[in-house]
Each structure stands twice: as C-alpha cells, then as structure tokens.
Amino acid sequence: MDLLQLATVTALCSMTALIANMSASIFHDGLRPILPQVAQGNMQRKEAGSIAFGLSIGFTVSVGLSFTLSTGLLNPWLLFLPTDVLGVLISSRWLAALAGGCWGAFVVTALVGMDALFTAMPVDMIEPMAEMAKPVMTVLALFPLLAVFKQFGWHSGAICGAAILISRLFVVQFTSLPPEAIQMLVGVLVLIICAIRQDRRDRKNGIVPADMSSIHPLYDDRFKQLKANLPLLAITGALIAVVTNAGYLAGSEVSIYSLADAYKLEDATAQYTAITQVAVAEVFRGLGFAPLIVMAALTTGIYGMVGLTFVFVVGYLSPNLAIAAALGAVTIIIEVGLLKKISRMLEAFPSLRNASDNIRDAMNVLMEFALLIGGVLAVMKMGSTTGLTLFAVYYFLNETLGRPVLKIAAPAAATILTGLSLNLFSLLGLFAV
Incomplete structure (x- = not known):
C-alpha cells in the first residue's frame, strides 16, 4: 500500500x-x-x-x-x-x-x-476499461459548439463549428500541438464573442441588466x-x-x-x-x-x-x-x-452568465455521450459481442428502472457489471476467454 x-x-x-x-x-x-x-x-x-x-x-x-x-x-x-x-x-x-x-x-x-x-480474474477488466478514456477528450472538446448552438441558434453554431473544424485540421496537419486544446480555445472565443455581441445588442435595444x-x-x-x-x-x-x-x-x-x-x-x-x-x-x-x-x-x-x-x-x-x-x-x-x-x-454581462449555464449543460451531455461510446469499446474488448449484449442489457435496465444510477455514471456501472458477469460465466464454463 x-x-x-x-x-x-x-x-x-x-x-x-x-x-x-x-x-x-x-x-x-x-x-x-x-x-x-x-x-x-x-x-x-x-x-x-x-x-x-x-x-x-x-x-x-x-x-x-x-x-x-x-x-x-x-x-x-x-x-x-x-x-x-x-x-x-x-x-x-x-x-x-x-x-x-x-x-x-x-x-x-x-x-x-x-x-x-x-x-x-480470468477475464481482464483493468486494461479494457482504459478504452473508456479514448473518446472523452475528443468529444468534450466540442462543448463550446454545443453551448453556442443552445444559446445563440444554428447560424452562430454553424460559424463556431466551421471555426473549430478548420482549427483542428490546421493543427493536426501542420503542428504537434494537441488539437482538442486548440479547438476548445477557438470554440470558447467564439462563444465569448457571441455573448458580448448579444449584450451589446440588448443594450442598444433598451434591454438593461x-x-x-x-x-x-x-x-x-x-x-x-x-x-x-x-x-x-x-x-x-x-x-x-x-x-x-x-x-x-x-x-x-x-x-x-x-x-x-x-x-x-x-x-x-x-x-x-x-x-x-x-x-x-x-x-x-x-x-x-x-x-x-x-x-x-x-x-x-x-x-x-x-x-x-x-x-x-x-x-x-x-x-x-x-x-x-x-x-x-x-x-x-x-x-x-x-x-x-x-x-x-x-x-x-448576463449573456456570459447564461453562457456558463450552457457550458455546464453541454459538458454533461457530451460526457454522457463519450462514456457511452467508451463503454461500448471497453466491453467489446472484454467479451466481443457477448460483452456488448450484456452492456446493453444493464444500460437499458437502468433506463427502464428510472435511472437509479445517474445517466452520466451508467456506462461505467454497466461496464463493470459486464466484466463481472463475463468472469462469472468464464468460471462456470459458459464463456471462453
């Protein structure tokens, strides 16, 4: 220890x-x-x-x-x-x-x-669980885009998406910098610009905080x-x-x-x-x-x-x-x-305050999405399609029961249960490692 x-x-x-x-x-x-x-x-x-x-x-x-x-x-x-x-x-x-x-x-x-x-355990659970990390950073780097879509509409969202995509392609092609960090920076800058423009427009129209x-x-x-x-x-x-x-x-x-x-x-x-x-x-x-x-x-x-x-x-x-x-x-x-x-x-700057709420919501949504993808990758590595079948059963069982496990944690919980189930089946001779 x-x-x-x-x-x-x-x-x-x-x-x-x-x-x-x-x-x-x-x-x-x-x-x-x-x-x-x-x-x-x-x-x-x-x-x-x-x-x-x-x-x-x-x-x-x-x-x-x-x-x-x-x-x-x-x-x-x-x-x-x-x-x-x-x-x-x-x-x-x-x-x-x-x-x-x-x-x-x-x-x-x-x-x-x-x-x-x-x-x-006979079925390795530690190494496959590392698969859950793979989609997380890439997906989370899109949080400014989702926040812009939610707060300022699809026109601003399209501009933000184009800026993020161009920055990512440029960084991957011509530098050794982490593309996710750059696209987060670009997305946040677009989000701040949109918020400030909205507040200035409101003041011009007589809407004050x-x-x-x-x-x-x-x-x-x-x-x-x-x-x-x-x-x-x-x-x-x-x-x-x-x-x-x-x-x-x-x-x-x-x-x-x-x-x-x-x-x-x-x-x-x-x-x-x-x-x-x-x-x-x-x-x-x-x-x-x-x-x-x-x-x-x-x-x-x-x-x-x-x-x-x-x-x-x-x-x-x-x-x-x-x-x-x-x-x-x-x-x-x-x-x-x-x-x-x-x-x-x-x-x-009330639009900045509202932007923070949208950032928080966007991160939660994207984290749920990323962990769901990561969970699928992990159970496929543990037990191929049998692992995926068990994962789906546990995940949707949680949904059916009214989410006793929070949605953001459900993929991780389902992955752990899938690994334990595969090990049990292996011990019973029902699943070959």
Missing part, C-alpha cells in the same frame, strides 16, 4: 469533514441552504444529516464508486460527499474530523483490494463570514492540490478518464502534454461552474469544498508536492478575494 496516499487522503478527508461540521464549506451544493440553519440552531444535526445522506448516497455509489473502479483514481464524489454527511451529522468537530479520516483510510484500503481482485444593488449588503455580510474561515479553506485547498499532484485524485468527470490514460504514458514529455491538455479542459469546466459557485458562496457564506475547481489545475501542473501545496492555498485565497468582483461582472 502507498503510505503517502493513505496519509494524504486521510488528512484531506479529515479536514473536509471538519470544515463541513463548521459550516465553512461543503461539496454538495444542495446542502448549502440548510447549513446556515444548522449553524444557527434552527435545525437539528440528525435531521440535516438525514437530508445530506439522501442527497448524496446516489451520487456516491453511482458516479463516485463507478468512476473510481473503472479508472483506479479517486474522485471528489467518492471522497467528499460522505465527509459532507459525517460533518453535518456529527456534533463534535473533532469526532467529525476523526470520522472523515477513517472514511479516507477505508477508501484507500478498499481500492487496493479491489484492484487486486480485478487483476486476479437587472439591478442587483439591493442584495449587495447581504453579499458583504456573507463575504465577512467567508474571510473568517479562509485559513481552513486555504489548508483544504493545499491538501487537495497535494493529493491531485501525487496522482491519486482526479478533479472531475471531465478529467478522470483522460488523466488515468495520461498516467499510463511512459514518456515524460508525452505525459506532461497529456496532463496539460486535461488541465485546460478542467479550466474551462471551472469557468462553466464559476457563476453557480460564486453566487451560492455570497448568498450563504459557505464556500465550495473545491473552490472554483482551479485548485485541481494547480495540482495537475505543479512540479512537486510542496509547490502544489503552496499554490493550492494561494489559489483558494485569490478566489475568495475575487468573489465580489466576479459577481459584479456577472451582473453586468
């Missing part, structure tokens, strides 16, 4: 449970409105813990567990949703911290056992609360960056499969290039979620557990653990310091 992984993940989960207990930060956005009530004594922790468990258990089991089993990398859904529950439920700060640390240690220990089990000045005093009060908790938030940011830099934690569903693929590269230059490309995708995802996180922080006084998610980018790109820790803490401090300025900008 990797002792560094055990120590850092345990410390991180201990800290996240502690700050959740203090109502300083939370991972699940749905819990933010209830935490002030807990802090003020208007809601019992038992009731709040029950709500937290109900909101989190589905995400933990579906997205959290399935993504970790299929990549070997930990993810925030698996680590931080349970520490949310423990922090909210337990009244003592130190008991909450201890319980969070125990959860982190359990996850690391269980992951080692799962990997050993999968490796010992809504006046939000009446709520600014509330923002000021909540901002003071955030600043009071800043030391703990900075420590958490440092730990997240360290665990990410060490290669144990993937920031999000956007990065986890591509990151797992990058870590398998033996050439150092190729690996760094691949990780940089992942970091670029993570930056754009962070921009898409920033408005939601900023406004929620300023209305509740409770920050997101991973901030604006740029702390993951710092972790990916830092040269060592010490620098990752320092930059992770600094990133959170800068983010909190800029919250009010970001909120003012979002008030002045």
Whole structure:
C-alpha cells in the first residue's frame, strides 16, 4: 500500500469533514441552504444529516464508486460527499474530523483490494476499461459548439463549428500541438464573442441588466463570514492540490478518464502534454461552474469544498508536492478575494452568465455521450459481442428502472457489471476467454 496516499487522503478527508461540521464549506451544493440553519440552531444535526445522506448516497455509489473502479483514481464524489454527511451529522468537530479520516483510510484500503481482485480474474477488466478514456477528450472538446448552438441558434453554431473544424485540421496537419486544446480555445472565443455581441445588442435595444444593488449588503455580510474561515479553506485547498499532484485524485468527470490514460504514458514529455491538455479542459469546466459557485458562496457564506475547481489545475501542473501545496492555498485565497468582483461582472454581462449555464449543460451531455461510446469499446474488448449484449442489457435496465444510477455514471456501472458477469460465466464454463 502507498503510505503517502493513505496519509494524504486521510488528512484531506479529515479536514473536509471538519470544515463541513463548521459550516465553512461543503461539496454538495444542495446542502448549502440548510447549513446556515444548522449553524444557527434552527435545525437539528440528525435531521440535516438525514437530508445530506439522501442527497448524496446516489451520487456516491453511482458516479463516485463507478468512476473510481473503472479508472483506479479517486474522485471528489467518492471522497467528499460522505465527509459532507459525517460533518453535518456529527456534533463534535473533532469526532467529525476523526470520522472523515477513517472514511479516507477505508477508501484507500478498499481500492487496493479491489484492484487486486480485478487483476486476479480470468477475464481482464483493468486494461479494457482504459478504452473508456479514448473518446472523452475528443468529444468534450466540442462543448463550446454545443453551448453556442443552445444559446445563440444554428447560424452562430454553424460559424463556431466551421471555426473549430478548420482549427483542428490546421493543427493536426501542420503542428504537434494537441488539437482538442486548440479547438476548445477557438470554440470558447467564439462563444465569448457571441455573448458580448448579444449584450451589446440588448443594450442598444433598451434591454438593461437587472439591478442587483439591493442584495449587495447581504453579499458583504456573507463575504465577512467567508474571510473568517479562509485559513481552513486555504489548508483544504493545499491538501487537495497535494493529493491531485501525487496522482491519486482526479478533479472531475471531465478529467478522470483522460488523466488515468495520461498516467499510463511512459514518456515524460508525452505525459506532461497529456496532463496539460486535461488541465485546460478542467479550466474551462471551472469557468462553466464559476457563476453557480460564486453566487451560492455570497448568498450563504459557505464556500465550495473545491473552490472554483482551479485548485485541481494547480495540482495537475505543479512540479512537486510542496509547490502544489503552496499554490493550492494561494489559489483558494485569490478566489475568495475575487468573489465580489466576479459577481459584479456577472451582473453586468448576463449573456456570459447564461453562457456558463450552457457550458455546464453541454459538458454533461457530451460526457454522457463519450462514456457511452467508451463503454461500448471497453466491453467489446472484454467479451466481443457477448460483452456488448450484456452492456446493453444493464444500460437499458437502468433506463427502464428510472435511472437509479445517474445517466452520466451508467456506462461505467454497466461496464463493470459486464466484466463481472463475463468472469462469472468464464468460471462456470459458459464463456471462453
């Protein structure tokens, strides 16, 4: 067992449970409105813990567990949703911290056992699961195009699509740069231009942004609360960056499969290039979620557990653990310091705020699509058309049952179940490896 992984993940989960207990930060956005009530004594922790468990258990089991089993990398859904529950439920700060640390240690220990089990099976599941990563980055690089289509219509979407296609062809033909990173950049630039043009057109037509000045005093009060908790938030940011830099934690569903693929590269230059490309995708995802996180922080006084998610980018790109820790803490401090300025900008440019919503939706749709393709590739490598048949049965069974496993996690869950089924059939003599 990797002792560094055990120590850092345990410390991180201990800290996240502690700050959740203090109502300083939370991972699940749905819990933010209830935490002030807990802090003020208007809601019992038992009731709040029950709500937290109900909101989190589905995400933990579906997205959290399935993504970790299929990549070997930990993810925030698996680590931080349970520490949310423990922090909210337990009244003592130190008991909450201890319980969070125990959860982190359990996850690391269980992951080692799962990997050993999968490796010992007659039908290989580890190598085929790497196939799930192949379509992810290519498909996700199209998120600006889908966002432009949704927000500005097919004319603007056609222009964006042409710009993305031309940039990709040029990069592939004449450079050694990652084409996905360039096409994301081109697509985002087109999206920003479309948003600014829309706001200017609205102002010209007499449509002005809504006046939000009446709520600014509330923002000021909540901002003071955030600043009071800043030391703990900075420590958490440092730990997240360290665990990410060490290669144990993937920031999000956007990065986890591509990151797992990058870590398998033996050439150092190729690996760094691949990780940089992942970091670029993570930056754009962070921009898409920033408005939601900023406004929620300023209305509740409770920050997101991973901030604006740029702390993951710092972790990916830092040269060592010490620098990752320092930059992770600094990133959170800068983010909190800029919250009010970001909120003012979002008030002045409503189309940019709406664009962020469309970016977030586009990423979810494309991720579902990419993982479905990746799942098909993986099960075909495990068991050819028999694997595909089982995969389809499990995937559509989930759809028929009302999606007890979230749609974004369903391909990974179906892939794991297919691999386990093929191994069972192999042991029974019903399937030849």
